[in-house]
Amino acid sequence: MSGLVIDAARCVGCRRCEKACATAGIVVEGRLAHATEGCVLCGACVDACPVGAIHIERGSAADEGDLAAWSGIWVFAEQDAGQVLPVAFELLGKARELAAARGCTVTAVLGQGCGGPVDGALTLAACADRVILAQDERLAERDASVYAPWIAQLAEEMRPEIILYGATPFGRELAPGVAVRLRTGLTADCTVLEIDPETGLLQQTRPAFGGNLMATIECPAHRPQMATVRPGVFAAMARTRSQLRAEDMPRQLVRGLLARMEAAKVDPRLEPQVAVVEKRRADEGASIAEAPVLVVAGRGIGSKKNLALVRRLAELLGGEVGCTRPLVEMGWLEYRHQVGQTGVSVAPKLLVALGVSGAIQHLAGIGGAQTVVAVNEDADAPLMGAAAYAVQADCVAFARELIARLEARAG
Amino acid sequence: MHIVVCAKAVPSTTEVRMDPVTHTIVRDGRQAVINPFDTAALELALQVKDGVFEADGRCARGVAGGADAACGGLRPSSDEAACADATADTAPADRPAAPVTVSVLSMGIPATEALLRDAISRGADEGVLLSDRAFAGADTLATTYALTCGLAHMPTADLILCGKMAVDGDTAQIGPEIAGALGVPCVTDVRELVAVGARRVRAVRGADNGTEVVDVPLPAVLTVAKEAADLRMPSIAGVRRGACARVRVLGAEDVGADPARAGLAGSPTQVVRSFVPQRADEAVRVEGTVSEQAAQVADLIEGMAL
Ligand SMILES: Cc1cc2nc3c(=O)[nH]c(=O)nc-3n(C[C@H](O)[C@H](O)[C@H](O)COP(=O)(O)OP(=O)(O)OC[C@H]3O[C@@H](n4cnc5c(N)ncnc54)[C@H](O)[C@@H]3O)c2cc1C
Numbered sequence: 001m002s003g004l005v006i007d008a009a010r011c012v013g014c015r016r017c018e019k020a021c022a023t024a025g026i027v028v029e030g031r032l033a034h035a036t037e038g039c040v041l042c043g044a045c046v047d048a049c050p051v052g053a054i055h056i057e058r059g060s061a062a063d064e065g066d067l068a069a070w071s072g073i074w075v076f077a078e079q080d081a082g083q084v085l086p087v088a089f090e091l092l093g094k095a096r097e098l099a100a101a102r103g104c105t106v107t108a109v110l111g112q113g114c115g116g117p118v119d120g121a122l123t124l125a126a127c128a129d130r131v132i133l134a135q136d137e138r139l140a141e142r143d144a145s146v147y148a149p150w151i152a153q154l155a156e157e158m159r160p161e162i163i164l165y166g167a168t169p170f171g172r173e174l175a176p177g178v179a180v181r182l183r184t185g186l187t188a189d190c191t192v193l194e195i196d197p198e199t200g201l202l203q204q205t206r207p208a209f210g211g212n213l214m215a216t217i218e219c220p221a222h223r224p225q226m227a228t229v230r231p232g233v234f235a236a237m238a239r240t241r242s243q244l245r246a247e248d249m250p251r252q253l254v255r256g257l258l259a260r261m262e263a264a265k266v267d268p269r270l271e272p273q274v275a276v277v278e279k280r281r282a283d284e285g286a287s288i289a290e291a292p293v294l295v296v297a298g299r300g301i302g303s304k305k306n307l308a309l310v311r312r313l314a315e316l317l318g319g320e321v322g323c324t325r326p327l328v329e330m331g332w333l334e335y336r337h338q339v340g341q342t343g344v345s346v347a348p349k350l351l352v353a354l355g356v357s358g359a360i361q362h363l364a365g366i367g368g369a370q371t372v373v374a375v376n377e378d379a380d381a382p383l384m385g386a387a388a389y390a391v392q393a394d395c396v397a398f399a400r401e402l403i404a405r406l407e408a409r410a411g
Numbered sequence: 412m413h414i415v416v417c418a419k420a421v422p423s424t425t426e427v428r429m430d431p432v433t434h435t436i437v438r439d440g441r442q443a444v445i446n447p448f449d450t451a452a453l454e455l456a457l458q459v460k461d462g463v464f465e466a467d468g469r470c471a472r473g474v475a476g477g478a479d480a481a482c483g484g485l486r487p488s489s490d491e492a493a494c495a496d497a498t499a500d501t502a503p504a505d506r507p508a509a510p511v512t513v514s515v516l517s518m519g520i521p522a523t524e525a526l527l528r529d530a531i532s533r534g535a536d537e538g539v540l541l542s543d544r545a546f547a548g549a550d551t552l553a554t555t556y557a558l559t560c561g562l563a564h565m566p567t568a569d570l571i572l573c574g575k576m577a578v579d580g581d582t583a584q585i586g587p588e589i590a591g592a593l594g595v596p597c598v599t600d601v602r603e604l605v606a607v608g609a610r611r612v613r614a615v616r617g618a619d620n621g622t623e624v625v626d627v628p629l630p631a632v633l634t635v636a637k638e639a640a641d642l643r644m645p646s647i648a649g650v651r652r653g654a655c656a657r658v659r660v661l662g663a664e665d666v667g668a669d670p671a672r673a674g675l676a677g678s679p680t681q682v683v684r685s686f687v688p689q690r691a692d693e694a695v696r697v698e699g700t701v702s703e704q705a706a707q708v709a710d711l712i713e714g715m716a717l
Contacts, residue, residue, distance in 0.1 A: 003544065003675065022422065023520050025547075038520040041548030041675050043682075056548070058675060080619065144587065145596045169618055173599045176587035180555055185679030188582040208685060215685040222679035273596035274627045277613070281621040293717055318717060335638070342581065350715060352708075371715065373708060374694070390694040391708065393701050401705030409709065 003057060004035040004045075010053035020048035070223035071200075073099050074132075074160040076151065077110040077124050078142065078170055084110065084120035087166030087231040092127040094234045095164060098195045098202075105129040107160065111147060111266075113140025118258075123244045125257035132158075134264040138272055142170045145273035148177025150266045155182060160224045161200050164193075167228035175228050185219035186226045189341060191233055191364055192216075202227065207341060207360045214360070232289065232345030232368040282336050287344070293319025294348040294369070296339055297327060300355015300376060300395050304332045309399040310354060316406045322346060324356055340365035354395040358383025375399075412507040412609065414456040415568040416515045417558060417589070418449040418530065420523045421579045445526050447637055448574025453515065454640035455604055455633075456572050457534040460511040464607040507569075508609045512536045514565055518546055518557045524658045532645035532653025539565060545663035548675030551580075555588035557673050560666040562593070570612065571632045575600050586634035597632045598625055602639055 004026070013031030025039030033045075033054070046054045073095045077088035088108065095106045108124040109132045116135065125131045132154065138146045155163065155178065163178070165171040167189050179186035191214075192205035201218055202225040208215035219225040246254055288294060295314040297307060307321075314321045322339040323332070339346050341361040347368030354375050356362065363386060366372065374387035375395040384390040391398060420443040445453070458464065515530040517523050518541040527538030541561045549557060562568060571590075576583035583599070590597030600617035607613075611628045617636065627633075645653065663673055671677060697704050 003547070024522070025520065035544070037542065037544060038522065039544060039547050040520060056675065058681070085619075143596075144590075148591055169600060169616075172583055173587045173597060176551070176584040177591035177597070179552060179584070180588040180591035183552065183679070185550065185552060186582075186584060187680060188584060203683070208682075213685045213687060215682045217680050218683050219679045220681065273631075274598060274625050276623050276625050278624040279618065279621065280623070287620055317712065342576075349717060350712065373697075373711070379696075385694055387694045389697050389708070389711065391697040391704050393704055397701045398705055401702050402708055405705055405709040406712075409713070 004039055004041060005055055005057045006033050006035070007053045007055075008032055010051050012051055012053075014050065016048045016050060017045035017054060020044040026054075067200075067221070067223055070159040070161040072105045072107055072158075072160045072162075073102075074107045074109055074155070074163045074224070075128070076163060076165045076171065076174070077108045077120070077131075078166055078168060079110065079112050079120055080142070082112055082116040082120060084124060085166060085168065085231070086236055087168060087171075087229070088124065089127060089236040090231065090234040091164045091166060091229060092124070093236055094193055094229070095162075096127070098162070098193065101197045102161075102195050102200055103197070104161065104200075107132060109151065109154065109264075110134070111136065111139035111150065113137050116140075117246075119245050121261060122246055122249070122254065122257045125260040126244060129260065131261045132264050133261050134266055136266045138266060138270060141272060141274075141276060142174075143272040143274045144170070144173045144177045146266065146270045147174050148181060149270055150264075152178045152181035153267060154264060155224055162195075162202055163224045163226045165226070165228045167230045171228055175226060179226055182222075182224065184222040184224060184226060185217075186228070187217045187219075188228050189364070190227045190229050191367070193227060193229070201225075207364055230341070230345045230364070232347050232365070235368075288320045288322050288337060288339065288346055289344050291320035291322075291346065291348050293317045293350045294322045294339070294346055294352070295319060296322040296324070296351060296353045296356055296366075297333075298324045298354065298356030299326050300357075301399075302355070302396060304330075306396050306399075307332060309396065309403065312403055313352065313399055313406075316403060316410065317350065317352070319348065319350070322351075324359075324362055353383055353387070354399055356383050357381045358386055412459075412509075412511045412569045413566050414459060414511065414513045414570045414572060415562060415565065416449065416453045416456050416513065416530075416535070417571065417573045417585065418453065418515050418517045418526070419446045419574070419577050420444070420517065420519045420526050421446045421577055443522065443526065445530065446574050446577045446579075448576055448578070448635060450574075450642035451637050451639045452572035452574050452633075452635040453513075453530055453533070453535065454642045455601075455635055456513045456570075457643065458604070458640065459507060459570075459607050460513050460534065462511075464604050465506050506609060507607050512566075514539060514568075516558060516561050516565070517541065518549070518554060518561070521660070524660065527658045528653040528656060529645070530653075531656045531658075532649040532651075533643055534645075534649060537565075538656065538658040540658055540660045541662075541666065542660055543662040543664075543668075544674075545668065545670050546674045548678060549673065550678035550680045551582055551584040551588055552679055553673055553675075553677035555585060555592055556677055557663075557666075557668060558585070558589060559592045560663075560668045560673075561661065562589075564661065564666045567630075569609075569629050570607070571595075571630070573632065573634045575634045575636050583634070586632050590632035593630070593632070595630045595632060596627050597634070598627050599634045601633045601635045604633075604639070 023038040075091045107130045108128040165175040187204040194203040297310045341364040351369040372387040373389045374383045375391040514537040573586035603615040605613040
């Protein structure tokens with residue numbers, strides 16, 4: 001039986017648990033705490049109890065023997081019109097690290113339409129021990145109605161210990177579909193992945209509670225262990241910055257890479273369900289994800305009209321404009337400018353942040369930035385510590401000065 | 412047509428204060444509200460009920476990404492074609508089967524009942540609350556399990572709408588997991604509903620770099636972005652209706668939930684550690700007057716040879 005367990009011998013009836021609880025899930029009566037219908041097992045009372053009288057009991061885990069049957073790390077390699085997305089190579093880099101610690105193999109799983117180029121698969125093969133490749137018209141468009149049961153079936157047959165997915169729009173739809181079919185756990189938007197070399201337990205760390213906390217999550221008794229990671233969080237393997245092309249490679253190398261590929265089939269009963277009628281690219285302006293320079297505006301810029309300064313600065317630096325979430329919520333900028341965990345992960349060479357506090361959800365999106373210059377009135381703002389250069393100043397005045405100087409230097 | 416909106420009670424603010432000494436979260440005094448993404452889902456459901464999306468040749472909303480009238484000839488021809496398509500494909504033969512009813516389903520503590528009443532006062536027909544200590548401590552898989560148990564005890568849903576994510580959990584997994592559990596298709600991050608028929612739905616969803624207009628057959632699960640709709644205010648009559656409405660409160664046994672698959676016991680994932688991130692403060696402080704600071708940064712940028 002699992003649930004909140006209170007040790008009556010230890011409980012002193014101090015009511016700290018009652019105060020810590022946000023859901024009226026624990027009350028103290030007659031100097032003894034007990035859980036109510038409101039308890040959601042969040043653990044706040046466990047932390048608040050000064051005498052260690054409260055703990056959360058979990059049911060027993062699955063037998064160990066079963067877990068040992070699962071081995072190897074899989075990376076789901078997402079493609080768009082036959083091109084493997086960069087996040088797949090970022091995940092492969094991390095998978096290699098984990099696999100080295102654990103002493104296991106790395107497999108990339110790729111689905112694509114019939115007769116497409118194999119260049120993407122070859123590039124994956126250069127980064128993995130094995131590529132599971134299915135070429136099937138039903139995989140040409142990314143539809144979780146086909147992909148999720150396909151991957152779930154593969155995983156059931158081949159039993160990987162871990163599967164990693166890019167937290168792209170499609171990855172975030174696919175991974176839960178696989179998780180629920182395999183009845184296993186899934187951790188979204190991990191920023192740190194570590195492995196216990198002995199047990200293979202994956203420690204998945206992600207921002208939690210509005211970003212003020214990091215939580216490390218494990219999936220002890222179910223396999224595969226699954227996690228999604230936002231694009232840009234991990235660095236891609238160096239040799240895969242560009243996709244290899246079969247025609248440029250010595251035939252022997254191609255043969256070697258082809259030998260790492262294993263063909264997979266898709267259940268004939270599966271049919272695509274979601275039909276894309278029209279694709280619309282976001283208009284005007286390049287994507288901030290690939291911008292070499294970003295000027296990011298936060299609430300500290302004070303008013304919407306100061307965005308003109310932000311734009312001018314971005315223009316002078318040959319970059320794009322990014323922003324924090326509150327600015328999107330106020331309607332100052334479109335969502336596609338939002339940098340962070342629920343926005344875009346960026347990786348510019350230079351990032352100038354104007355009036356950005358540096359909440360963890362925001363920081364989660366700028367891990368790939370090479371040089372961060374933070375401008376903030378408050379020297380203790382988290383971003384001022386995380387940046388390479390901290391400028392304690394009024395960001396609007398600073399932006400004006402910097403623009404003036406850059407304009408002067410540009411002649 | 413029966414639409415089920417899955418809604419979650421979340422703290423009214425996500426700006427959690429940390430106790431600087433104990434590094435634990437201070438949660439006092441936070442009122443629960445319906446997750447803002449779920450309110451957008453509810454509003455879309457109510458709009459379907461109002462007949463806003465009946466594909467009857469009016470192209471009620473068009474396929475426009477923006478607010479402009481898609482059928483007014485203001486858009487490039489590809490949009491018009493898609494718009495004409497929307498009506499040709501789904502209407503007039505295919506309208507949502509009347510009447511459209513909207514149920515709101517939530518898993519939560521008993522106090523969540525008040526939020527379901529609020530949903531009814533805004534136009535929902537029914538509220539179902541899954542509340543049981545056996546559901547407590549659920550991760551996304553166990554939550555999905557409880558919700559699908561609840562769905563099995565409601566009239567068959569033709570369309571299930573979820574918020575794109577919850578502001579407190581932020582996993583965006585429940586919608587796609589429900590779809591997977593039911594074996595029905597899922598469309599995530601729906602920015603706009605275009606047409607709703609008895610057999611399928613056309614919607615605009617967020618994609619890698621822009622948006623996509625997609626068609627999906629029913630039954631299906633859609634997860635809704637906040638920008639898709641703003642929840643209406645309740646009417647006076649609605650408030651009265653909400654006040655006297657009966658919210659069905661179901662426990663684990665009522666919905667035949669296997670205790671081993673619900674709540675903490677049914678959750679494969681567990682939080683083993685939470686911590687306040689420590690940042691190594693290695694920042695170089697740029698000192699001086701604003702003008703001097705700007706000069707230093709200008710030098711720095713020049714030195715980077717971008
Ligand atoms: C689930 C969830 C997901 C989220 N996802 C994201 C996300 O993807 N991206 C994101 O950005 N946020 C996200 N947030 C919000 C995030 O928690 C913060 O609220 C947000 O990043 C803060 O934005 P800000 O820095 O602009 O504003 P604030 O935190 O208000 O910071 C403003 C800063 O400006 C400084 N300042 C004020 N005036 C001046 C001045 N004149 N000159 C210089 N400095 C000045 C202040 O000292 C302060 O540090 C998310 C939150 C949640 C709960």
